Amino acid sequence: MTLPGPIDPPARLLMGPGPISAYPSVLRAMSAPLVGQYDPFMTQAMAETQQLYREVWATGNDATLLIDGTSRAGIEAAIVSLVRPGDRVLVPVFGRFGHLLAEIAERALAEVHTIETAWGQVFTPSAIEEAIVRVKPTLLALVQGDTSTTMNQPLDEIGAICARHGVLFYSDATASLGGNPFEADAWGLDAATAGLQKCLGGPSGSAPITLSPRAVEVVRSRSRVEAGIREEGDAAASDFVRSNYFDLGMILDYWGPRRLNHHTEATSMLYAARECARVLLGEGRDAVIARHRLAGDAMLAGVEALGLTVFGDVAHKMANVVAVEIPEGVPGDVARAALLDDFGIEIGTSFGPLHGRVWRIGTMGYNARKDAVLTTLAALESVLRRFGAAVPVGGGVEAARDVFAGAPA
Amino acid sequence: MTLPGPIDPPARLLMGPGPISAYPSVLRAMSAPLVGQYDPFMTQAMAETQQLYREVWATGNDATLLIDGTSRAGIEAAIVSLVRPGDRVLVPVFGRFGHLLAEIAERALAEVHTIETAWGQVFTPSAIEEAIVRVKPTLLALVQGDTSTTMNQPLDEIGAICARHGVLFYSDATASLGGNPFEADAWGLDAATAGLQKCLGGPSGSAPITLSPRAVEVVRSRSRVEAGIREEGDAAASDFVRSNYFDLGMILDYWGPRRLNHHTEATSMLYAARECARVLLGEGRDAVIARHRLAGDAMLAGVEALGLTVFGDVAHKMANVVAVEIPEGVPGDVARAALLDDFGIEIGTSFGPLHGRVWRIGTMGYNARKDAVLTTLAALESVLRRFGAAVPVGGGVEAARDVFAGAPA
Missing domain, CATH: 3.40.640.10 (Type I PLP-dependent aspartate aminotransferase-like (Major domain))
Structure with a gap:
């Protein structure tokens, strides 16, 4: 066989339900x-x-x-x-x-x-x-x-x-x-x-x-x-x-x-x-939980401002992941593939009754960060528009940035 | 708690029965x-x-x-x-x-x-x-x-x-x-x-x-x-x-x-x-097996030249590990600890009926190398002598080096 080269993964921002970027x-x-x-x-x-x-x-x-x-x-x-x-x-x-x-x-x-x-x-x-x-x-x-x-x-x-x-x-x-x-x-x-x-x-x-x-x-x-x-x-x-x-x-x-x-x-x-x-523990257990809460709130505000419908009982959502219904007419897996190919950003679908019906977007660990959230929303807006969804210009990014801006320093 | 620092392992040459240095x-x-x-x-x-x-x-x-x-x-x-x-x-x-x-x-x-x-x-x-x-x-x-x-x-x-x-x-x-x-x-x-x-x-x-x-x-x-x-x-x-x-x-x-x-x-x-x-596979499967055979033969010659008795049926020994009886009077675990403390070299003992009766010395993977074998033998000679075993001066290293020297290039 021809040996493959040393492992050399492409740049990826893993914003799915996990695994996420370490x-x-x-x-x-x-x-x-x-x-x-x-x-x-x-x-x-x-x-x-x-x-x-x-x-x-x-x-x-x-x-x-x-x-x-x-x-x-x-x-x-x-x-x-x-x-x-x-x-x-x-x-x-x-x-x-x-x-x-x-x-x-x-x-x-x-x-x-x-x-x-x-x-x-x-x-x-x-x-x-x-x-x-x-x-x-x-x-x-x-x-x-x-x-x-x-x-x-x-x-x-x-x-x-x-x-x-x-x-x-x-x-x-x-x-x-x-x-x-x-x-x-x-x-x-x-x-x-x-x-x-x-x-x-x-x-x-x-x-x-x-x-x-x-x-x-x-x-x-x-x-x-x-x-x-x-x-x-x-x-x-x-x-x-x-x-x-x-x-x-x-x-x-x-x-x-x-x-x-x-x-x-x-x-x-x-x-x-x-x-x-x-x-x-170096950052502090409570501080890390608060960071996930903030990034999760920002992502939630962002996807809502993009006009996406959030799945499930939002009051009982984990801080670190949100599921949104795939808009009517948007081919879910094709759009996810475009997000990966064009922006290097990964989001997920789900299992069983939710497969192909929702996307899951995570904000976890290292990626519970402002730049990761805003970048994902900007790319998602672009992809949604490309596949024919009606999305407000810049709305997702702005809404998320407002959440980060409002957070206590 | 006081957080420990980043992981920072000591230098170790792992010449036991595994795990070995990657x-x-x-x-x-x-x-x-x-x-x-x-x-x-x-x-x-x-x-x-x-x-x-x-x-x-x-x-x-x-x-x-x-x-x-x-x-x-x-x-x-x-x-x-x-x-x-x-x-x-x-x-x-x-x-x-x-x-x-x-x-x-x-x-x-x-x-x-x-x-x-x-x-x-x-x-x-x-x-x-x-x-x-x-x-x-x-x-x-x-x-x-x-x-x-x-x-x-x-x-x-x-x-x-x-x-x-x-x-x-x-x-x-x-x-x-x-x-x-x-x-x-x-x-x-x-x-x-x-x-x-x-x-x-x-x-x-x-x-x-x-x-x-x-x-x-x-x-x-x-x-x-x-x-x-x-x-x-x-x-x-x-x-x-x-x-x-x-x-x-x-x-x-x-x-x-x-x-x-x-x-x-x-x-x-x-x-x-x-x-x-x-x-x-880059080195070649047969070449790697031959390298293990050579390093194993050298280690075997070395421990025998140190006067140690090899355990078991040598004709059916794996290439990558040898067991030697711990010489009478030498405290096996104390001597192993000295090898680790003073030379950073690890060898093993065994289980069950052989625990404390034999040492196991491995020559595996990355460590199936001449310098690893000779260094281990030199250190072992020194430790054996310190604990009162009668060992010929330089015999182990010389015997092993001869095996390497005799190998086809």
Whole structure:
């Protein structure tokens, strides 16, 4: 074969629902040299990363670490380690990723119960409590921000409901963490997972996870040290987790003081995850959330001023992404391709019932910035006009700039 | 908390059993900017990576791709997708990683049968065939290079045996691929997996995998498109794979022409995997294997000339790693720490029965080089002497240099 050249990506401004353009310092971190997995520098970097993510999650959970895989790997690790076959799991579904949690729980042979609301809406706490009372699940699995619909499910009252009914509370915060408030301890989470490729501003491939002491107890009750490194006295529960890679008990032993070998930690992705959190905490967690709120408000004002109809319940939209209906007569995918070809700007469509019906425009991580928002709106205006939509001249950019101008310095 | 600084690893020459120092160009590749997951550049980079790994594996298998996780994720994806609960799996165990394959198959609820040989030995084809005849497995799962013992199990006759008995043949080549011959098609493999962090010279976190058409057929027979993106006519087998993340059917649909969203491909790790293969094929697959052979022979001559006893059946040693018994009276871990502290050189110990009994010294990927070998031997000589071992002055370096000098240019 003729060898391809070194990787040399085109210039792209990633304004879709994620992955988004990484922070430059995160990209630089990944080119740092490797060290051995038990090198004192490595174990220190792992411990630092754990501490950084405790701040990101707003938790005191000792069991705060990374799963070596994409955000979906984090979801599967949480579910397969917390759910025994036959356990009842309740999944409120308000978009594609609710279906995903249900699907992963089904594969773990849970008895899965779902409640659904229309795409573009969220659940009230009482709807969730009613379902808990009816289903009596072991685990509530609830997406925080479902990128497929852009909705942000309020979680702040759910932990207390779960505690009242003795239910473990797990949330997938992949799309929302870092760009919207998340308070693992204050909200009573037992488990939460995320990925780097959204508001954390890194590449896909590492999944931050945090587990409450109660969740760790469940995981520990199913412990099994693998043959080949097992020593006398090591546990071997018959009720073991049906996965080795995602057995959080073994992963905790690898990250914990025993440093018992499991996988070989993905060093470069650890460097990336560490830098994502370092950037976020360096700027300040609240400041980063406020920056996402500002950029999101500006983008919202911009698309509305372009005459686009925003999809879903705007009061419950995530700060970092907005969905707009594709105007009648505009060929959605062709227009997206033009935006990419002519301006190097990527926006997304959605899944299932929303595929081809909405565009999703993100303002996340590094790209939650004024120049990224205004550039995207200017390009979008041009493309919309080219495909025959009636758009006010300069309206989107002006409206967004006004939002930025009105923000406290 | 006080924020730690940017990641800044100490200088390390990683001469253990892996991870090893990555090729500089692989580190550089990871700092390339991200693109969207359906960007034409991204799908092209994925297709190029598939073609590159077909060459690395020596296969025409269309189903050649990456699993987003460490080498262990690749193993689990292969086993959980190919093995139905209750299926018989035969695992010949000649070190720690044989135990791992058995463990992963047990978790997949297979009926696992093992045969064992002493650590430091390999199996004859006839021993494997006898066990196949007795056990009648659906799948033979066999490690090629088990780093725990340094042994390289010959595979060239095993595929024909499996074909004769209608058994699927899977091998884990994590520790061996790129530094030792591997011929997926010529040897009749149905599935093979690896990682980047050994002879391929990259970081842990991406697992190359290849599947024969027969293996794909098994995987496809268990297909299930996930709810949320399922369309009319899509399959939903009741006999589904008990994992979503590792369901090779869905992963094939993501890498294949349908590009059906599964995980979000770990872009930076894809860049790394692509570059690992590009470096290998740019130098030439046979040339890289020969370089590993030469560096391995030199290291072997060097440690023998230092008076160290080599562990195991040297005739069946992998080219890229040697295990030596820790001399009587030398504190193994203290001496290893001195090598790291004083010289920045890492070597490894081993697992289970060999922990604290042997050191493992690797010559892999970028570090399968003369200067890396000679530097390691010089430092090892110094450390051995400091801890009271009787070592001939300069003997190790001289013996290794002679091997390099005698090599054809």
